Structure formats: structure tokens, C-alpha cells
Amino acid sequence: MTTRRPVVEFDHHTADFGEKATDVYADLRSRCPVSWTESYGGHWVTTRYEDIARIARDDETFSSARGENADHGTAIVIPRGPGLVQYPIELDPPDAAPYRDLINPLLTRDAVAGLVPMIARHTDEVIDAFIEDGHVDFVAQLTNPLPTAVTLDWLGFPREDWKRLAGPVHDIFAAAPGSARAARGGAALGWMEQRIRELLADRRREPANDVLGYLVAQQHPDGRPFDDDELVSVVFLLVAGGVDTTTSLTGSTLVHLSTNPEDRERLRTEPGLLEVATEEFLRVFAPSQSMARTATADTRIGGCPVSRGDRVLIPWVAANFDPDVFDSPDDIRLDRNPREHLSFGIGSHRCAGAHLARAMFRSMITRVLDRLPDFHIDPDLLVRYESCGSQTGWDSVPARFTPGVRIGGNGAASASPLRLSVVGRTQWAEGTVALRLADPRGGMLPAWTPGAHVTLTLPSGRVRRYSLCGDPSDLTAYTVAVLRCADGRGGSREIHDSLGLHDAVTVSLPHNRFPLTEAPWRTFVAGGIGITPIVTMIRQLVAQGDRNWNLVYCGRSRSSMALLEEVGALGGTELYVADEGRRADIPALLATLPAEAAVIVCGPDRLMHAVRDAAGGRPVHSEVFGAGDHVDVLGSDAQPFELELARTGLTLAVPAHRTALAVVRDAVPGIASDCEEGYCGSCEVRVLAGTPEHRDSVLTDAERVASKSMILCVSRCAGGRVVVDL
Structure with missing residues (x-):
């Protein structure tokens, strides 16, 4: 295309960009929302949520692959960087599918729920190492070593490797492109490649019950085992995605809580709020600031002509601060519930490890608030990443606090003030069970008023909020009613199927954001x-x-x-x-x-x-509890239909009372999913035949008309049958 490009001065790797990134993108959005910069060989800069989401989802027009210039390094960031190809993030569909299908079962919501006790153990062990000192560098002593320990333990790396890899992984993300520090990190990761190959060889000789053992036992769809080059690439991505992204998010959140003590106190007194607040912290402190794509054909973005081969920057942070999507985006609201944030990306390459990242983040924040409640960070001592264009965060977060007591890594201290037992279970209606919760020692419970809710932390680690619905004058017990959501996130199923009489649950103090309002009627x-x-x-x-x-x-x-x-x-x-x-x-x-x-x-x-x-x-x-608590994903007019999985060779009956995702999950347990409310796109699948009834907020109007894909968690079938590429 020869139409004149709107050219701007822009460089997202300058030393001070991290401090002003949202302002820079806001300025461009207001005067030139799609623009061209000559930096790093020239590339497009996008700033609007709509454009960024469209590009990230359009793998056919905007490629993640290294393509014709593979020897120039990875193409998913600008400038290109060195290193092994990372599967599946550097492949386009359908080439990415075998590797995505390989890792998805490891990172489902239920799989991560099973890791919660291990995450809690590591969190307390890491905090124990410094809690008696009264001072800490949160990055060096918590937010980097904890995700490293969890990720490498989960994968199957021996403990002696953890410290050796923690620093280099952080260096790769924190260093300026081309710097000596980046070179050192790259050299150290060469040792990681060698170590991965050694461990894969060990697992082939002697199988083990860990992720590495799982990987070597799997087969490619063409019937052969995955070779070492493929698995090294996958493991590299799991390590990189599991470690420093969580380091960045947690460090930034701790800085915010230190400088905004009212938010820290609110999270301490309302621990259940952390679940929805996590999404706001992700929106504001997106660890991955931007990624890049390469245009595979002449096209347009926001009316601007883009030529085949052009590089395009898609800044997640710009999308997260688009005022057309997020009201007053510069404000941090713990209960905002910004469901549409793009910090995990969107489309076929949406972060597979989103559930694990949230679990590690919540574990660290919860335990810091519980064990180091008065921590104070001196803003003058903070050190940012050397470059914040692709990845952002803090290199050093020194803090002081009142010294505490080691607990031996057993997680004995509770993050919530009440430990109650189930003393009664009553079926209130079809699908609804009422629980009566009391202090096993017979103590009286804190008072509450109509409209109040409590937060339950279940044995699995799931956190759910429920309204109190007993008698406020009876403080011998609390009563909550739980609707079984067969297609929900697992909390209600756990309560209905697993939580019995005399079982213990952690319960927050009552909180009322829905009080009875005064009015004449x-x-x-x-x-x-x-x-x-x-x-x-x-x-x-x-x-x-x-x-x-x-x-x-x-x-x-x-x-x-x-x-x-x-x-x-x-x-x-x-x-x-x-x-x-x-x-x-x-x-x-x-x-x-x-x-x-x-x-x-x-x-x-x-x-x-x-x-x-x-x-x-x-x-x-x-009363709005947050993601998923009152979202009716079926609606009152859901109809049954048949769903054919073309690659799997199965035809499944989807009844009116279940989502397509839930039915598919029974047959394909590793199916990707996240929000399960139709707004993240994780469970988007290609439609081969039939007409979907679209109920999501991901697809554009044009995509709905074309009906080449559907979102399984909410969408249904306009006829009696739909065939998908699964």
C-alpha cells in the first residue's frame, strides 16, 4: 500500500517509558490512535482496545510466527529478540494446536486447584526465610523465588536448580534489549536448555509423576512422540510464563498497597475481595505490556493502510486503559471487576497459565497481608526494570515490617479470622443447599446485618462469597445458601459434593456492601x-x-x-x-x-x-459479588442441541441445563477455558458446519454473521447441530 502513513515519535524501550506508558498511549489514542514509528526498523503502534483485540484474534492476517526472517529472532516482541522458538506462542493455528493441546490439561482451573496446597507451602517457606529480619527486598526474596520454586517444582526440576534459574529468567525480562545484563541472562538460559534436555532424558529412562514425566509420555497428533526440541521449547515457555510475569504483578501490587493503605486494610478485612481485585491489579499492572504481530497481507487497522510484512505493536496496557471500555481507567477500584482486560491476551494465544498465575499471586498477597501486615515500602528506594516496553515491573522493592515468627512452611496461620465447622446441611430447593456454620469451640460469632455476606475459603483453596441468610440475632451460627452451578468454576460443586458435616472452612468476617436502604417505599x-x-x-x-x-x-x-x-x-x-x-x-x-x-x-x-x-x-x-457469582450463562431460553467434535470423532448431546463447554469438558478434560462467562475468548473454537447462536462479548458483528467460530462457554446452536474443530 502506498497511502501516506501517520508518523509519530515513539520508543517504548526508553528508560522512563515505564513511568509514563499509559499517558503516552492515551495521548496517541486521542490524536493518532493508529500510527507509524520509525523505531526499531519501523512498526505500527495501536492504542484502542477494539483494534488490539481484533489483531490478537486474527491469526490469519497478523502472524505470531518468525516467518521469513526466522534468523532475526522472535517476532512476538519489538524489537525481535534472540532465543529458541517457544511453542505454541510463536506458531499460528493450526500449527500451534498440538502444543496448546499438550499443555492445556496441565493448567485447567481444576488442575491448578490441586496445586494450591503446594503453592501455600512454598509461600510460607519463602516468607519464613526473612520474616524474623524485619526487612526484605520483595523482588529478590519473595516475588521472584516463589514463582520460580512453584513452577520448577511443578515441572519436576530438582531443588538445587531453582536458585540457579530464578535470576536469569528475571534478567531476560527486566534487562534493556541488547544490554550486557540481557546477554548474561541469555547465556545462563543456555544452561537451562541443557538442563531441560538432561531431565527429559531422565524421564524417558525413568518415568516420574511430574510435568516433565507427563510431557515425554504424550504423542503428537500424527502418532509420534514429541521430540526433545519440541519439548524444550514448550518447557522454556512454561518457565518464562510462570515466573517473571507473576513476579512483576505481585511487586507492583505490593507497591500500590504500601502507598494506598486504605486498599491494604480493605483487603485485610475483606479477604474474599482479593478474587475480583486480582483482575483490577492485572488490568492496571499488566506484566506483559505489549506483544507484536506481523501482517501477512495488505490490510487496514482503524482505517490506516498496513502492508504485508509490516510489524504491528499491540500494547495490552493501552487496551486496559481505553476509556471507551473501562470507566475512569486511571482509578484503581478493588471491586471494579474489569472482566475484559487483556493482560492475559486474547485469542488463540491467550495465556494458558492464567489460573496458575492468579493462584501464585493470591497466595503471596494473602500471606503478606496476614504475616507482614504493617509492611512499608520506601518509594525512593524502588528500582524499575531497565526496560518496560514489553515487560514491566520492579527490579527492587525494599520494605520494612515488624519482625514475625517462622511457622515452618506448614501454612498454619489462617488468612481469615474465623475457622468454622459445618454443623448443618439442609436442602432448601432443587439444586440449593443451606449450610449452617459454627465455631467448633462453641463461641459466639461476630454480628451482622441484613444484606451482609461472608467469604468462604474451601478446602481446595477456592474462594467464594455468599450472602448470610439466617437470623442476625442468632450468633451461634451463620447460614449461607449455595446454588449448585454444574457449569460454574467448581466452588458450588465442591460444596455440594464434598463438603460434609463437621468439615472445616475458613470464613471471613461479615461485610455489608448491600445494606437495607431507607425509603418511603x-x-x-x-x-x-x-x-x-x-x-x-x-x-x-x-x-x-x-x-x-x-x-x-x-x-x-x-x-x-x-x-x-x-x-x-x-x-x-x-x-x-x-x-x-x-x-x-x-x-x-x-x-x-x-x-x-x-x-x-x-x-x-x-x-x-x-x-x-x-x-x-x-x-x-x-449486590454484585464479582466474576461469575450471578452470571446466568444459560439464560431462560436455552435449548438442547448436538455438538460434533470433528477431530475427536464424538457427537455430544448438550442439554438445555448445561453449557457446551461443560459437556465438551467431560469428553476432552483439557479444553481451554478461563472466564466461562463469554468475555475472554479462551474457549473459542472453529465452526465447521451448523449455525451457532452467539451469546458472547468477544466476536465482532461481522464474525457473528460469518459464524466461523463460537465461544463454547455461553454460545449455543441456532439449529439442532453444530460441528466444531475439536
Whole structure:
């Protein structure tokens, strides 16, 4: 293409870029959102979320492979860098598929849940090494050695290798391109290649129950074993992805918590908030700042002409701060829940290790808040990475704290204030079980008010929040109700299937972000399990003799609606049961309310959005726990269909009450997934035949029309059958 390029001065590897990156991208976004720079041989710079996500997902037009200039080094960063080809991130589909399929089963949500005890053990062991000193360099003594220990232990490296590899991996990411430090790191990684080959040979001679042992036992789809060159490449990527990205994220978060003590205190008193806060920290402190692609054909980005062979920078950090996607992006809000952030990428190369990264990060933050609660970082002593263009973070984070006590790495100290036992289990409705939780020593529990919730840390390490729905005057026990989500993230299944009487759970102090609001009239709207916080509010009003309220209670069937008999006896209730053909007309129900009425809603996202849309500017009070807690991935109109897996040779029946992803997972346990709510794209698959019914927020309008792919966690079939490339 010969159309004139919009040229700007831009270099993302300058020494001070890390301090001003978001400002630089914001400036470009406002005046030249797609621009060309002559830096590093010339490349395009993109700044808008929409463009970055499109490029990352379009492997056909924007390649990750080294291509015609393979001898120039990796093409996924600018400038190109030396090193072995890393499978699968430097391959385009379909070439990447065998290697992605190789590692996906190792990094599923359930697989990582099984690693939580090991991660906790390593975290306490690392903290034990310095907790008596009263001072620490968090990078050198925690955020680098912990991910290194976890990743290499998981892979199967002997302990004596851990320290030898921790520094070089960090150097590769922290050093400026072409610097002496980068060269030293590269040389040390040469030893890592040799060591990987030795360990692979050991596993071939003597199998072991670790990741290296798993890898050598697998076969390529063409029927041959993976050779050592392929496996060395895969292991390199697992080490690089597992270590320094988590180092960067954790260091940046600790700096933020030291300089913003109100956020630190909130996480200490509301430990369950860390699950959703993790996503905000990822958005703001994305370890991988940018990646790159190479155009395979003449095309356009945001109207600008891009020629075949042009290099394109896709900065995840620019997407994460796009104000068209994230309101007030410069603000750090612990409960924002920025579901669409691109810190793990998007498309076929979205980070396979996202669950492991989150688990290591949460373990470190939780234990620091618990064991070093008064840590203080001196901003004047902080040292940034030498270059922050591709990877960002802190090279040194010195801190002081009140010396603590070693616990021997057994994780004995609890990150939450209450350790309770299950003293009662009651089936409240089809798919809903109520747990009664009490102090095994018979102690009284902290007080709570209607609308409050607690956070449960389950034996697996999963963290889930539930509304308290018992009697606030009865402090001998807490009651929570748990809806079984067959296609959820595993927390409700663990509670229903594994958590029995007398089992122990860690429970946070009650917290109330959904208090009963004062108003002359209150209209409550509850959907499904959303009745649990609302019923406690109504009980209080009835006890006070206040009848200025009404309740709209919606559910799929009477058998699935918890507390139905009690709610009916309270009066003032309108029931809307879907399988009886009665659905709530939310706009009509709210249209007659006086302007001063309060609308209080809890339930699936679809219901809460409908209430907000119909409120006509009237304030709506709602409880949103975060990712996944109230997201109805099926909807009320889901229909059964058949899903054919072309490569696997299976035809699966997808019933109305299950997602396609859940059904596929039964047959292909290693299927990639992350959000399971239709916004990250991890479970996107190619459609070979049939017409999907798209319910995601990933595909563009054009992609929905073309229907060449579908998102398994939420999308269904517009006909009776769809065939996918699995």
C-alpha cells in the first residue's frame, strides 16, 4: 500500500517509558490512535482496545510466527529478540494446536486447584526465610523465588536448580534489549536448555509423576512422540510464563498497597475481595505490556493502510486503559471487576497459565497481608526494570515490617479470622443447599446485618462469597445458601459434593456492601438464589411492622426457588415462574412506582441489567459479588442441541441445563477455558458446519454473521447441530 502513513515519535524501550506508558498511549489514542514509528526498523503502534483485540484474534492476517526472517529472532516482541522458538506462542493455528493441546490439561482451573496446597507451602517457606529480619527486598526474596520454586517444582526440576534459574529468567525480562545484563541472562538460559534436555532424558529412562514425566509420555497428533526440541521449547515457555510475569504483578501490587493503605486494610478485612481485585491489579499492572504481530497481507487497522510484512505493536496496557471500555481507567477500584482486560491476551494465544498465575499471586498477597501486615515500602528506594516496553515491573522493592515468627512452611496461620465447622446441611430447593456454620469451640460469632455476606475459603483453596441468610440475632451460627452451578468454576460443586458435616472452612468476617436502604417505599426484585440477601431485609421490615414494600420473585420453576413457602407467607409477594408461563415484565412493574421508591435487586446479571434499564433514572441498589457469582450463562431460553467434535470423532448431546463447554469438558478434560462467562475468548473454537447462536462479548458483528467460530462457554446452536474443530 502506498497511502501516506501517520508518523509519530515513539520508543517504548526508553528508560522512563515505564513511568509514563499509559499517558503516552492515551495521548496517541486521542490524536493518532493508529500510527507509524520509525523505531526499531519501523512498526505500527495501536492504542484502542477494539483494534488490539481484533489483531490478537486474527491469526490469519497478523502472524505470531518468525516467518521469513526466522534468523532475526522472535517476532512476538519489538524489537525481535534472540532465543529458541517457544511453542505454541510463536506458531499460528493450526500449527500451534498440538502444543496448546499438550499443555492445556496441565493448567485447567481444576488442575491448578490441586496445586494450591503446594503453592501455600512454598509461600510460607519463602516468607519464613526473612520474616524474623524485619526487612526484605520483595523482588529478590519473595516475588521472584516463589514463582520460580512453584513452577520448577511443578515441572519436576530438582531443588538445587531453582536458585540457579530464578535470576536469569528475571534478567531476560527486566534487562534493556541488547544490554550486557540481557546477554548474561541469555547465556545462563543456555544452561537451562541443557538442563531441560538432561531431565527429559531422565524421564524417558525413568518415568516420574511430574510435568516433565507427563510431557515425554504424550504423542503428537500424527502418532509420534514429541521430540526433545519440541519439548524444550514448550518447557522454556512454561518457565518464562510462570515466573517473571507473576513476579512483576505481585511487586507492583505490593507497591500500590504500601502507598494506598486504605486498599491494604480493605483487603485485610475483606479477604474474599482479593478474587475480583486480582483482575483490577492485572488490568492496571499488566506484566506483559505489549506483544507484536506481523501482517501477512495488505490490510487496514482503524482505517490506516498496513502492508504485508509490516510489524504491528499491540500494547495490552493501552487496551486496559481505553476509556471507551473501562470507566475512569486511571482509578484503581478493588471491586471494579474489569472482566475484559487483556493482560492475559486474547485469542488463540491467550495465556494458558492464567489460573496458575492468579493462584501464585493470591497466595503471596494473602500471606503478606496476614504475616507482614504493617509492611512499608520506601518509594525512593524502588528500582524499575531497565526496560518496560514489553515487560514491566520492579527490579527492587525494599520494605520494612515488624519482625514475625517462622511457622515452618506448614501454612498454619489462617488468612481469615474465623475457622468454622459445618454443623448443618439442609436442602432448601432443587439444586440449593443451606449450610449452617459454627465455631467448633462453641463461641459466639461476630454480628451482622441484613444484606451482609461472608467469604468462604474451601478446602481446595477456592474462594467464594455468599450472602448470610439466617437470623442476625442468632450468633451461634451463620447460614449461607449455595446454588449448585454444574457449569460454574467448581466452588458450588465442591460444596455440594464434598463438603460434609463437621468439615472445616475458613470464613471471613461479615461485610455489608448491600445494606437495607431507607425509603418511603421499597420494591425488592429477586431472581433465583438472589432471594437470600433480600429475604433477610424483608424479615427485618416485617419484624418492625413496616409494610411499605413489595417483592417480585422470579425463578425457572417452583422446585428450584429457595424459601418459597416463607416468602409467600410474608405477604406482598408476586411470583413469576418461567415454566408456568409467567415472566416478569420489569418495565411495567417499575413504571408505576413513585419517584421516591427504592428498587433493590439481586439475581442473575440479565435480571439486574433489565431492572437498571427500566429504572428510568431511579437509583437501583444491588449486590454484585464479582466474576461469575450471578452470571446466568444459560439464560431462560436455552435449548438442547448436538455438538460434533470433528477431530475427536464424538457427537455430544448438550442439554438445555448445561453449557457446551461443560459437556465438551467431560469428553476432552483439557479444553481451554478461563472466564466461562463469554468475555475472554479462551474457549473459542472453529465452526465447521451448523449455525451457532452467539451469546458472547468477544466476536465482532461481522464474525457473528460469518459464524466461523463460537465461544463454547455461553454460545449455543441456532439449529439442532453444530460441528466444531475439536
